[in-house]
Amino acid sequence: MSTHSHFVIIGSGGAGSEAALIIRKRDPKCTITQITGSKLPFISRYELPRVFDGVDNWRDLLAHPPEFYDDNAITVRRNSWVDHVDAKNKKVLLRHKEEVSYDKLLVASGGGGYLPEGLREFRPLMNGLGSYEDAVKMRQALPSKGHVIMLGGDMTGLDLARTLVAVGHKVTLVAGEQLFWPHEVEEKKEKKFVTVLEAMGVKVVLGKKVMAIRKGAKGEPARRVVFDDGGGINGDAVMPFCGLMPALDFMIGANVDIERGLLVNPELKTTNDSIWAAGDVCQIWSPEENSYLFYYGWHHIKEMGEIAAINMTGGKKKISTYQDDHLYINKQGDIDSPYWMYR
Numbered sequence: 616m617s618t619h620s621h622f623v624i625i626g627s628g629g630a631g632s633e634a635a636l637i638i639r640k641r642d643p644k645c646t647i648t649q650i651t652g653s654k655l656p657f658i659s660r661y662e663l664p665r666v667f668d669g670v671d672n673w674r675d676l677l678a679h680p681p682e683f684y685d686d687n688a689i690t691v692r693r694n695s696w697v698d699h700v701d702a703k704n705k706k707v708l709l710r711h712k713e714e715v716s717y718d719k720l721l722v723a724s725g726g727g728g729y730l731p732e733g734l735r736e737f738r739p740l741m742n743g744l745g746s747y748e749d750a751v752k753m754r755q756a757l758p759s760k761g762h763v764i765m766l767g768g769d770m771t772g773l774d775l776a777r778t779l780v781a782v783g784h785k786v787t788l789v790a791g792e793q794l795f796w797p798h799e800v801e802e803k804k805e806k807k808f809v810t811v812l813e814a815m816g817v818k819v820v821l822g823k824k825v826m827a828i829r830k831g832a833k834g835e836p837a838r839r840v841v842f843d844d845g846g847g848i849n850g851d852a853v854m855p856f857c858g859l860m861p862a863l864d865f866m867i868g869a870n871v872d873i874e875r876g877l878l879v880n881p882e883l884k885t886t887n888d889s890i891w892a893a894g895d896v897c898q899i900w901s902p903e904e905n906s907y908l909f910y911y912g913w914h915h916i917k918e919m920g921e922i923a924a925i926n927m928t929g930g931k932k933k934i935s936t937y938q939d940d941h942l943y944i945n946k947q948g949d950i951d952s953p954y955w956m957y958r
């Protein structure tokens with residue numbers, strides 16, 4: 616491997632950060648640049664619920680101590696957004712008009728919360744949870760024993776819901792099509808899981824369609840969710856948890872195949888020989904299923920970062936295609952998931 620190779624990684628989440636570390640271990644002399652929109656060094660998103668559980672300094676959530684990046688000669692360009700990838704000339708174009716050349720590129724840009732069409736116009740009245748800053752904003756919006764209305768019910772939302780309930784907040788979940796996503800739960804089992812969720816302290820509203828989200832009336836909580844039957848509920852904040860949308864707009868026109876995610880083979884290479892992808896952004900070819908699938912869950916995120924790094928540095932490793940997609944009830948009688956990092 617050339618000592619002058621420049622590896623550029625888009626994203627500083629779990630996949631990109633693991634890849635940077637493994638590339639460094641395998642190629643001590645190469646140049647590594649991580650480009651990320653994040654303003655802070657790597658904080659795993661799995662840690663964000665802790666912001667509601669007494670953590671009020673981002674330094675307490677850092678995955679690595681600050682000296683880690685210098686010690687491993689990894690340059691992290693924070694608060695820098697990629698607008699486009701010029702695959703022909705092997706350049707990444709940043710929003711502030713800078714160009715960064717690469718020899719090999721890893722796209723690990725994750726994804727943002729998916730919002731169904733009917734809810735999009737109400738985005739300004741909802742709180743997201745994509746970053747530490749989002750979590751702090753949300754905490755500030757929430758009074759003591761505040762009431763959070765969650766829409767959808769994917770596993771990321773339920774991860775937060777169990778923390779909010781444990782620290783004294785009230786959570787009402789207006790269940791949507793994404794209830795328990797990405798788990799696929801049979802209809803007859805869904806009822807049982809909903810009962811358990813309610814026993815965990817989450818109030819579940821079933822069978823209602825959200826028509827609108829409004830600001831609360833004077834003297835009322837800050838938000839009102841209006842249903843199709845004319846009824847509604849009031850809460851201090853509304854959060855959508857309706858699944859994931861891969862973040863890959865900047866790859867359009869980059870000469871790589873895209874479906875819902877960036878399409879990669881089991882070695883995580885895209886259809887361009889110099890570009891790999893890892894984490895929530897990619898959709899992986901599964902020979903067993905004869906189709907492209909998403910590989911969710913923290914263990915896969917880390918593994919994808921590792922495998923991409925191995926293959927980018929001359930190795931040969933494939934992703935294991937087995938997924939433990941099994942929602943279950945644990946010994947304490949609570950809902951549990953192999954996707955949850957902290958159980």
Ligand SMILES: Cc1cc2nc3c(=O)[nH]c(=O)nc-3n(C[C@H](O)[C@H](O)[C@H](O)COP(=O)(O)OP(=O)(O)OC[C@H]3O[C@@H](n4cnc5c(N)ncnc54)[C@H](O)[C@@H]3O)c2cc1C
Nearest residue numbers: 626627628629630652653660697725894895912913955956
């Ligand atoms: C509250 C919460 C709890 C969760 N709990 C769990 C859990 O327990 N278990 C689990 O498996 N998953 C959990 N998840 C989901 C998990 O966070 C993601 O699956 C995981 O973070 C994906 O890792 P990633 O590296 O692919 O992407 P991300 O962690 O999303 O990182 C993407 C990176 O790309 C950067 N980026 C994106 N677009 C651009 C651009 N255009 N230019 C520059 N940079 C860009 C972002 O700034 C970020 O640094 C949770 C998520 C949340 C929000």
